[in-house]
Amino acid sequence: MTTLTFPLSRIEGHAQVVIETRDGEVHSAHFKAMELRGFEYFLQGTPAEEMPVIVPRICGVCSTAHHLAAVGALEDAYQVTPPPLATKIRELMYLGQLIQNQATSLFVFTLPDRLGLTSIFEHAADAHSEEVRAKIAGRALGVRRAGTDLITLAGGQFIHPIKAVVGGVTSGITPEAAAEMRTQLEGVLPLACELYDHYWEASLAMGERLGTWGDDSPAYYVAAIGGRRDNYYSDVIRVMSPDGVICDSFHPRDFRHYLTFEDTDYSYAGRTSYKGELIRANSLARVNMGEPAGTVYTDHYLRRFRETFGRPAHAIMLFDLARGVELVYSLERALAILEEPLDNEDTDVPYTPRDGDGYGLVEAPRGPLIHHYHIEKGLITQVEFIIPTVHNVRAIERALRVAAERYINADRVDMELERAVGRVVRAFDPCIACATH
């Protein structure tokens, strides 16, 4: 048995891919999460109301999703509904997160694979390439910065937001601040489209060069989005069958009947299945399941995506291209919300803390995220984080096996395998800090 170990980079956190082969046959392909901090254990005993500020520290990339899931779980336990203005401000916070995440994944994590670079921050040797690289890097950071600025405006702190509280948000957004943000986003939208067009072209060229987009077998898809694309606050998780039909939906409270979790001895993250089947979450699931947004650019990009790749689309590299549609969508959607009055009504409602169970659901950038808390005497006595990256682990491993079988033969291992492993994993944009927590 030969064991090939590939350390991973340009993803969030510490992970490795380990492939075992014998006589040119692929024996196993494992995705290993290498860290563990123990949030589910050490948060027991925490006063429930402190959760929304502690849990963003699970992950600095997906922090807003955890912040909102925590508030959602407490509101579910206390049976309180936030006022409409608070819901809008929370959505803005969430859109900021989506802009930041999709821009980072597209232009910082995966664009280098298309351009043959190790990083968009690596200075190029000749003057012309350096100019091109510097321009891309500058713009990419400008787009993702618009996302963090939007998180700051709607969420307070720029990485670990604080403004969502049980019953609402701490404050509204003044017309002046909203106008300033709009100006910034209006400037960023064409840059994002231009970068995405460039990314699209480079991806198609890469697809032609490689001859395949990787694992394109059908799969089940899961996402917590409503019928319309703009609803990331769906209170149910929906499932799409491999042939593109919405075949199931369930409330986060009932997730144990639908999602099964298995631990493995080789990774600090486990693996999820849907009724025993392999599932995929993240951008491709949403683009497969979502409807047109009713905005100019998003619908243009969505139409082009579907005309080119069909619906449902299955090839894994399409996760990357689907992220571009969502980047444009989140910019357009944020611009629309910022046009509405955001400081004219109450931002919160009173509530009474109660003991019991609460479930919070957010469609995080990587898929449906559930927080479950059990509260006794105001303290958390049990906590479960149902993490989107974990939903994708089986899908990642299937795709890794496809890549391994392609590049490993009886007489040699094609060194392209190393790059293929990186591309496969990055398509799923896994987040290891979340997956292990």
Place this chain on the structure above:
Amino acid sequence: MKRFAVLQLSGCSGCEMALLNAEEWMDDFDLGYMTLVMSAYHVPEVEVLLVTGGVRTEEDLYRLRRVVRRAEEVVAVGTCAISGGIANLGNRPEVREVFLTHEKRIHLPHLLPKCRPIDTVVTVDCYLPGCPPTPELYMAVLRKESDFKAATSVCQECGRNKPKDMRPTQLLGFQQGEVLPDVCLVNQGYLCIGASTRGGCRALCTIPGYPCVGCRGPSNAFIEKESEAWFTSIHRVFEHMTDIPPEEIEAALRSPQLSLFLFQFADYAGGGQAPRHKDQVV
């Protein structure tokens, strides 16, 4: 061009995300290693090494020891690298027992008995606290701006009024009640510790209405002292501005959410290391 590297131990990547917000470094500095944004397996010789995250696994320990040799200067970035951060909550005995159950997982890096700050392992030249630090603070460290001085406290940057006649009688929960826009959060009955927390964050949390949890750690007035000095001082602030019973405040000060602040006292987390010298802390 000055070269720097980022070594990420067990943490959340929030510090790295914050660094990406400080776009200015792209023009003036050469990034030699940062696995979050770069496929490079070896750390080159660098002038500055930024270390984020706590030492949680034996792999963290190994990498930290190896990599610091290539750096002229080592900077501990963020609460986790400085104190172990929120992951330090896992150092309680009953939680450590749970970690021990993972011992038999031979294919994974072992978890150390405790999450540790990096200066228990290597010599640190400079500390950059914050969860995460703001882009301005990063640039001050990278550029070695000798005249840079962060605001004394979060309170100083927040600027809310402190009306003398507004004296709450009980502590409000962190989430409860409407927040008045211009009035100090302590006057409104919130447990805000901005008065003793190091400034430089632009009071990002307190201005929109959320009490400071102290992620930047103790201000210079406390940083070289033991945590007891801070407890006394916070009691004095509340005695001066409110009529809240001290027992209520005492209990709340021990809450997990203030771990970001408290663990940065050398004596509090039980690490036994000496207090950090204030000149080393940005």
